[in-house]
Amino acid sequence: MIQDIAPHQFDNAYYPVAPDRHCIALCYESRACLMKKTEEEFIFPRFADLENENEGIYKNYTFLFRIDEERYYLVTNVCYSHLKDYSMEDISYFRSAEPQYRAFAGITGHQLFGWYNSHRYCGACGLPMKPDSKERMMYCEKCHSMEYPKICPAVIIGVTDGNRLLLSKYAGRIYKKYALLAGYTEIGETLEETVEREVFEEVGLKIKNIRYYKSQPWAFSGTILMGFYCDLDGPDEIRLDQEELALAEWFEREEIPVTPSRDSLTNEMIMQFKKGKI
Structure with a gap:
C-alpha cells in the first residue's frame, strides 16, 4: 500500500x-x-x-x-x-x-x-488562529480554543458468500474502477456497527461474522481506513442505493475483474480474496 x-x-x-x-x-x-x-x-x-x-x-x-x-x-x-x-x-x-x-x-x-x-480562523470566535511552537496544534489567543488535526475513521468492507465477493462502483465520482463497500463511522457507533449499517444501507444485505483485517492512512480523503471482511447472512438479492453506488455485483473468486495495484487497502483486500487467502 x-x-x-x-x-x-x-x-x-x-x-x-x-x-x-x-x-x-x-x-x-x-x-x-x-x-x-x-x-x-x-x-x-x-x-x-x-x-x-x-x-x-x-x-x-x-x-x-x-x-x-x-x-x-x-x-x-x-x-x-x-x-x-x-x-x-x-x-x-x-x-x-x-x-x-x-x-x-x-x-x-x-x-x-x-x-x-x-483552520486559519477560530471556529468559536472567528479570530485568526496561530500555530503552536511545541506540537501540531492551532490555538486562539482570545478564547484559548485549541484545534488538533482531525482524522475521520472509515471502514472498507469485503462482503463474502462462500466463493463469491461483492464488488461495487461509486456513483458520481471520478474513480470508476471496482471497489468494496465503504463508509464513515458515525458518532456513537462502533466500527462493527458501521460495517453492518453501511452494508444494509448501500445494498440491503444482512451480514454476520464481521472480522478485522488491516488499517491504512488514506490522505486522499483525510481518513484512516479500517478493513473488515464479513459473511452474507440470508438472501443475496441486492437492493442498490443509487445515490451512493452505480452498481454492485457478486463475483466468483476466479472471475474478479481486478488486478493488483500498490496503493490501496481496497485493492489488497480484493486481491487477498481473489488469491484464496481469505
Missing part, C-alpha cells in the same frame, strides 16, 4: 525547526502539487530552488514531517514561474507515481495542507 515505504522511515513527530536550503518545499494549489516529472521519477523543489524569487520563504513556512533525514515543509503563495521544468500536477498522480516514498510524502503533505488551510 502507498504508506509501505520501507526501507525509508516516515517520522511525523513535530519538529518546528527552521529549514535550510536543502529542505524540501511542498507547494499546493487546491488539489495540485508542484513537481518536476521525468520518465523515471518525479521530484519536489527545495528551498534553494525557490529562495531567489520568494522573499521571506525562510520565515513563512510550516514544518510537516521527515522521511529518513530529509525535512519536508509546507510553503504557500510561492512564485514558481522561473522553474521551467516544474508544473502543478493533480494529487491523483501520487497513487502510482515513483518513487513511492516521495508519493506518500506528497499526498500526506496535502492532507496537512488542507487541515491548516481550513
Whole structure:
C-alpha cells in the first residue's frame, strides 16, 4: 500500500525547526502539487530552488514531517514561474507515481495542507488562529480554543458468500474502477456497527461474522481506513442505493475483474480474496 515505504522511515513527530536550503518545499494549489516529472521519477523543489524569487520563504513556512533525514515543509503563495521544468500536477498522480516514498510524502503533505488551510480562523470566535511552537496544534489567543488535526475513521468492507465477493462502483465520482463497500463511522457507533449499517444501507444485505483485517492512512480523503471482511447472512438479492453506488455485483473468486495495484487497502483486500487467502 502507498504508506509501505520501507526501507525509508516516515517520522511525523513535530519538529518546528527552521529549514535550510536543502529542505524540501511542498507547494499546493487546491488539489495540485508542484513537481518536476521525468520518465523515471518525479521530484519536489527545495528551498534553494525557490529562495531567489520568494522573499521571506525562510520565515513563512510550516514544518510537516521527515522521511529518513530529509525535512519536508509546507510553503504557500510561492512564485514558481522561473522553474521551467516544474508544473502543478493533480494529487491523483501520487497513487502510482515513483518513487513511492516521495508519493506518500506528497499526498500526506496535502492532507496537512488542507487541515491548516481550513483552520486559519477560530471556529468559536472567528479570530485568526496561530500555530503552536511545541506540537501540531492551532490555538486562539482570545478564547484559548485549541484545534488538533482531525482524522475521520472509515471502514472498507469485503462482503463474502462462500466463493463469491461483492464488488461495487461509486456513483458520481471520478474513480470508476471496482471497489468494496465503504463508509464513515458515525458518532456513537462502533466500527462493527458501521460495517453492518453501511452494508444494509448501500445494498440491503444482512451480514454476520464481521472480522478485522488491516488499517491504512488514506490522505486522499483525510481518513484512516479500517478493513473488515464479513459473511452474507440470508438472501443475496441486492437492493442498490443509487445515490451512493452505480452498481454492485457478486463475483466468483476466479472471475474478479481486478488486478493488483500498490496503493490501496481496497485493492489488497480484493486481491487477498481473489488469491484464496481469505
